[in-house]
Amino acid sequence: MASLPPGVELAEALAAIDERRVSGFDTVEVLKAAYRQLCHDRARFLAVLLEVGLREHFSGDSVRRLEVPDEFSPDEARAALVWSRRRSDSTFELAWGVHRRLPQLGEAMSRGDLDEPRAAAFIRWTAGLTHQQAEVVCAQLVPGAGRLTVGALIEQIQRLVLAIDPEWAQKRYTEAVRRRRVVGTRNEDGTATVSGLDLPLDRAAAGCERIDDLARSCKRAGDKRPIDHIRTDLFLGSLDGSFEALTDKEIVAHVLEHPFVEQSDDRSDGAAGGHAGRSADPKPARSPRRHPASPRPDAAQRARPGNDRYGDDQRGNGPYGNGPYGNDRSRADQADSERPDPIQPDHAGPEPVQHMPVPYNRAGRAVREIRVELTTLLGLDEHPAEVPGWGIIHAGLAREMVSGMLAGEWRFAVCTDDGRLLYSGITHHRPCAAAERPSRDIRQSGIVELQITRSRLIDIAEGDGFLGVWTSLVTELAHRTRRHLQETSDAARSSTDISADHKSSRRRAGAVLRRYVQMRGRCCSWPGCRMPATRTDQDHAANWADGGSTTEDNLHLACRHDHRAKHDGGWRVTMPDPGLILWSSPLGHSYPTRLPPIMFGTLSPQPRDWPDSPPGRIPDDAHPLVTGLKPHSPRTSTQQPCNPQQPSPQPRSEEGPDDGGTQAHAPDPITPLLRQETDAPPF
Numbered sequence: 001m002a003s004l005p006p007g008v009e010l011a012e013a014l015a016a017i018d019e020r021r022v023s024g025f026d027t028v029e030v031l032k033a034a035y036r037q038l039c040h041d042r043a044r045f046l047a048v049l050l051e052v053g054l055r056e057h058f059s060g061d062s063v064r065r066l067e068v069p070d071e072f073s074p075d076e077a078r079a080a081l082v083w084s085r086r087r088s089d090s091t092f093e094l095a096w097g098v099h100r101r102l103p104q105l106g107e108a109m110s111r112g113d114l115d116e117p118r119a120a121a122f123i124r125w126t127a128g129l130t131h132q133q134a135e136v137v138c139a140q141l142v143p144g145a146g147r148l149t150v151g152a153l154i155e156q157i158q159r160l161v162l163a164i165d166p167e168w169a170q171k172r173y174t175e176a177v178r179r180r181r182v183v184g185t186r187n188e189d190g191t192a193t194v195s196g197l198d199l200p201l202d203r204a205a206a207g208c209e210r211i212d213d214l215a216r217s218c219k220r221a222g223d224k225r226p227i228d229h230i231r232t233d234l235f236l237g238s239l240d241g242s243f244e245a246l247t248d249k250e251i252v253a254h255v256l257e258h259p260f261v262e263q264s265d266d267r268s269d270g271a272a273g274g275h276a277g278r279s280a281d282p283k284p285a286r287s288p289r290r291h292p293a294s295p296r297p298d299a300a301q302r303a304r305p306g307n308d309r310y311g312d313d314q315r316g317n318g319p320y321g322n323g324p325y326g327n328d329r330s331r332a333d334q335a336d337s338e339r340p341d342p343i344q345p346d347h348a349g350p351e352p353v354q355h356m357p358v359p360y361n362r363a364g365r366a367v368r369e370i371r372v373e374l375t376t377l378l379g380l381d382e383h384p385a386e387v388p389g390w391g392i393i394h395a396g397l398a399r400e401m402v403s404g405m406l407a408g409e410w411r412f413a414v415c416t417d418d419g420r421l422l423y424s425g426i427t428h429h430r431p432c433a434a435a436e437r438p439s440r441d442i443r444q445s446g447i448v449e450l451q452i453t454r455s456r457l458i459d460i461a462e463g464d465g466f467l468g469v470w471t472s473l474v475t476e477l478a479h480r481t482r483r484h485l486q487e488t489s490d491a492a493r494s495s496t497d498i499s500a501d502h503k504s505s506r507r508r509a510g511a512v513l514r515r516y517v518q519m520r521g522r523c524c525s526w527p528g529c530r531m532p533a534t535r536t537d538q539d540h541a542a543n544w545a546d547g548g549s550t551t552e553d554n555l556h557l558a559c560r561h562d563h564r565a566k567h568d569g570g571w572r573v574t575m576p577d578p579g580l581i582l583w584s585s586p587l588g589h590s591y592p593t594r595l596p597p598i599m600f601g602t603l604s605p606q607p608r609d610w611p612d613s614p615p616g617r618i619p620d621d622a623h624p625l626v627t628g629l630k631p632h633s634p635r636t637s638t639q640q641p642c643n644p645q646q647p648s649p650q651p652r653s654e655e656g657p658d659d660g661g662t663q664a665h666a667p668d669p670i671t672p673l674l675r676q677e678t679d680a681p682p683f
Contacts, residue, residue: 010037010112024587036112043109046095052076053092069096097123101131104138114142117150125157128172130608133164140603149528156600158392162384163602169384169394194239202401205390206365211235213443217252225259233260366405366446369534372398373599374412374452374477377431378460378470383602388523388532406430407438408445413519414481415453419597422454423484424519425512429473447534449519451599454481507544509555514538520595521557525573525581527591531559539563541575556581 014037019030053073056064066073069092078088098119099106105122108114122142126134137160145153162169180198187193196204215230223230233255237243242258243251372385376395385398393401410430414423427450430437438445452460460467461478509517518533536557542548556575558566565571570586579595 010040025589028587028589035115039109039112039115042116043098043106046091046109047099047106049077049092050095050099052080053095094120094123102126102134102138104135104142108142108145113146115146118145118148118153121150121154121157125154125161128168129161129165133606133608136164136603136606137161149530151530152528155386155391155530159384159386159600160603162392162394163382164605165607166382166394166605167607170396173394173397201387201390201393202367202397202404205367205387209368209446210365211238214248214251214255217248218255221252221256223256223259225261229260230255236260365444366408367401369447369449369532370398370401370405371449371451372402374450374474375456375460377402377450378467380460382605388534389530402448405445405448406432407441408448409440409442410448410450411515411519412450412452412477413598414457414477415451415598417453417455419453419599419601421520421598423481424516425480426515427473427476429476431469431473450477452477453599454485457481506550509538509550513550513552513555516552517555517557519598520552522596522598523557524559524562525556525593526558526562526565526583527593529559529562533557535559537563539566539573541573541581553578 010033014030014034017030019027022030051065053069053076054066055076056066074085074088074092077083077092078085081088083091094116097105098109102122105114105119109116109119122134122138122145126137129137137157140160141153141156148156176198177200180196180200182194182196184192184194211231211234214234215227218230218234219227234243234251237251237255243254246254367387367390369388370385371388373381373383375381376383376385377399382395384392384394386392387401410427412425412427413421416422457474457478458481461474467474517538518536521533521536523529523533524531524536536559538555539558540548540550541554541556544550548554553575556573558573566573572584574582574584576582581593581595583591583593585591
């Protein structure tokens, strides 16, 4: 089917097609064309909505437009379309954002290259930037936005936003944490919701990880309830003091002995208790259906004999579908997998250094994983870091979080200058004295992934700069990288220490190969899926049962839902070239996925000009455009008629005062419409 530009021609072509009579392959082409037309139509609607709001009062028989809207601008559309005030305000602010604040978004929507959720993501996540900074971010990402899911696009926007103005990003985070609070509300059905708002990300992520680990421990101990119910018991027990002074093992025992079970559950008292050994009724508690081949959650991890359809699955840590805790909640009981077993050192290194950069004073748990550039930890730059499943964080928070993860597993990824994986492994040094280094505990301290390019590593190792407590760690990485490059050609495909763990005849990958596949893949290989690597299965592209080998050439990452789509849903997976994973649909379409880079290029800082005395607080970025304007603001018109499709030049008042632009007459819009979640929340 020929590619047509959006507009009248495409609309006419679509109107002439009876989708019930085209082949299965062509239905997908019609679907994509219809979506392009929908984006074009939506851009047109938002342009007209904006034009209505920008017309002067009493200009029904003339063309007189405003330069800046006021609080009453959405009211005409609200009356004409019979909308609520909230809906009219939020949609008008979206229209202002895509056609006036960032007009390149409206142009891309009109071409059919950008849809509304992606445009809304740009508006929401660039709020608070100056107009020039936001334009730089859009120029970088708009051309390729259609190839990213909304969640992946938000992550890229976050990365550039934090890089373009690190000082502002840290001020914004600090100001948000200052507003932290806990809110309890009663729902209309009589239940309640307890929410923690504006929490420090590291502590929130660590708390969710701990509840999830305890919930899986309860499942392994025999609790038959859905894992979400177990998490709820753990959450409430932590709030109401039930677990005060209890160890983790005692908490698990307490939950097993005192489960909350709805009275409507049709199960016996014994089964309601949740512990398999206490059930007086052989009928198990209701739970989502488990595939016969899914590993059982007992200590021995026994699988039912004769049903090993997923035998080629290399279990990671992915209990659900898409997201850190996923949105495939109906399968919550189905995949109670553990984190990877602690990986034994694969190479002995030199003695650790004598000091540490930040005192190790973390009393609680750490996040599951953090990915950060080594140069950022050394203080040589302010590049953002990533907490998989939680998004991008600013450099200061990353350094603080890493300082509390000395007991975890420290991986390294040495990359080419374009960010592709060249060499990886685990490092045995930490930036602390040997006597101060805590004992190894990956469950409590998670994974730290250190990223650096080969050229930068050599420059730092051979330079005259003072590295302090990082000296031995940097020296080890430089030495191991040189040795690796002597053994392998630069032209060879990316490799790692997998030769020490190369046993392709066995079904499950060893620790070294498993770690390499996780680091290389980053996340689920399904196009657009963002399940973090440590929560995915490691699947054979060519099934092990059919002769497929357990090697890096045949292993890829797949979340549990997408893994099942391959075995039960008719999808096929091939790896035709190094770094390319091809998912083929039952209708004959192919969806390629390239292995993502390890390191991403970031923008050079372009900080705003702060006043001489930077304020302790920054403006509230969430202040809506319409309500942020002064009541009864004067309506000043442009005296000349203008093209309603062409946005007017933006007035100086939108850019803010000359002393820095941090205060604006019309704050950047962040609306209830734009606050809708586009991906599953982390927990």
